[in-house]
Amino acid sequence: MPTSMPSAIFPNELWLEIIPHLELKPLIAIRCTSRVLRSFTASVDIHPYRKSFLSMYLDLIDRPWFLETRPWLLKNLRPFDRQAFLDAIAALPDVYIPEDFAMWILEWPERAVIRCLWPGLPFDQGYDPRDRVQRRPGWNGLGMIPPAVLAFTMSEDDEVGLNTFTHTPGLLLWDQVHSQIEYLLLHRGERFRGYVVGGNYRFYAEILSNPDEPDPDELFWMNWIAYLEHSVNAVQIQYKLQRSAAGGVIYYDRSSVLQPSQRVSASLVPWPPAPA
Numbered sequence: 001m002p003t004s005m006p007s008a009i010f011p012n013e014l015w016l017e018i019i020p021h022l023e024l025k026p027l028i029a030i031r032c033t034s035r036v037l038r039s040f041t042a043s044v045d046i047h048p049y050r051k052s053f054l055s056m057y058l059d060l061i062d063r064p065w066f067l068e069t070r071p072w073l074l075k076n077l078r079p080f081d082r083q084a085f086l087d088a089i090a091a092l093p094d095v096y097i098p099e100d101f102a103m104w105i106l107e108w109p110e111r112a113v114i115r116c117l118w119p120g121l122p123f124d125q126g127y128d129p130r131d132r133v134q135r136r137p138g139w140n141g142l143g144m145i146p147p148a149v150l151a152f153t154m155s156e157d158d159e160v161g162l163n164t165f166t167h168t169p170g171l172l173l174w175d176q177v178h179s180q181i182e183y184l185l186l187h188r189g190e191r192f193r194g195y196v197v198g199g200n201y202r203f204y205a206e207i208l209s210n211p212d213e214p215d216p217d218e219l220f221w222m223n224w225i226a227y228l229e230h231s232v233n234a235v236q237i238q239y240k241l242q243r244s245a246a247g248g249v250i251y252y253d254r255s256s257v258l259q260p261s262q263r264v265s266a267s268l269v270p271w272p273p274a275p276a
Contacts, residue, residue: 019044024053024107049100050107052225057112060232065133065239072134073113073121080120080145082106088146093272095149095169095186098194100224114231116140117173119147133239141172141182148172151273152183152197169271170197184224195220196227 019027019041027050031038046054060066082105089097110120115136123143141148152170170183173196182198198219221227 020046024050024057024103025109027054028057028109047103049103049225052100053104053108056225056228056232057109060112060114063232063236065235068239069133069235070111073116074111076121077110077113077118078120082119085119085145085147089149089171089186092149092169094188095271096188096193097186098184098224100194101184104224104228114228115235117142117231119143119145133235136174136176136234138174138176138180141174144172149186149271150183151269151271152185154192167271167273168192174198180219182219184227194223196224 019030019037022030027041027046031041041054086097086102086105089095105119110118113121116134117136117140119142121140121143123140149169149171151167154166154168168185168187170185173182173184175181180198182196185192185195185197187193221230
């Protein structure tokens with residue numbers, strides 16, 4: 001084998017030791033260098049979250065609509081300090097940052113961001129509803145610097161059947177024009193930590209306790225990776241809708257520019273909440 005081949009720099013046994021310690025971007029890069037290294041990335045024991053992200057990335061870039069979703073994103077990407085973003089969340093009391101979310105923030109390739117959800121993209125978005133493939137309607141909560149960790153209301157029935165309310169920290173992910181707000185739950189001791197929930201600003205805990213029988217009116221995902229997989233599928237659906245409308249059916253007739261004042265203000269209570 002020519003010495004110029006990357007896999008010839010080290011013996012195979014050493015590559016098998018090195019690859020499990022690589023972060024996501026180097027893993028993606030070495031797959032493009034030789035068939036040997038590509039096969040190693042598929043066979044070695046990679047961190048399960050990183051392996052899921054690698055599989056998701058490879059699936060994403062192979063989708064027929066991937067390049068069509070990039071123009072707005074590439075035009076609006078800006079650099080940000082990834083570790084500082086996580087540190088700002090971790091500095092708040094009683095907050096736990098899920099490992100899969102932290103790894104995504106630190107390692108995900110910014111040019112492959114899904115549905116414009118990313119700290120390096122604007123919070124406010126002018127939006128043309130005829131082009132849901134490039135942009136999702138609403139506000140990118142992760143674009144708020146410092147991050148917007150808010151008091152998310154959890155409702156449960158106590159022993160005597162009374163409705164009680166507690167607060168848990170939730171990182172604002174997306175606010176979709178009065179119709180849906182999505183949060184990543186962050187409470188250190190919360191049994192639902194790491195869940196992504198969508199709906200209004202209040203959530204009933206018993207819904208999260210029965211993931212096999214979800215309420216169709218309340219959306220939730222049990223971890224960050226499941227939420228990202230849902231996001232990929234959502235773009236796929238919008239792509240099909242947009243393609244079906246290309247034959248002359250125009251289902252929106254104007255652009256809309258979303259203003260911050262249109263946000264659902266009831267949910268925007270900073271964490272930790274003020275004492276009652």
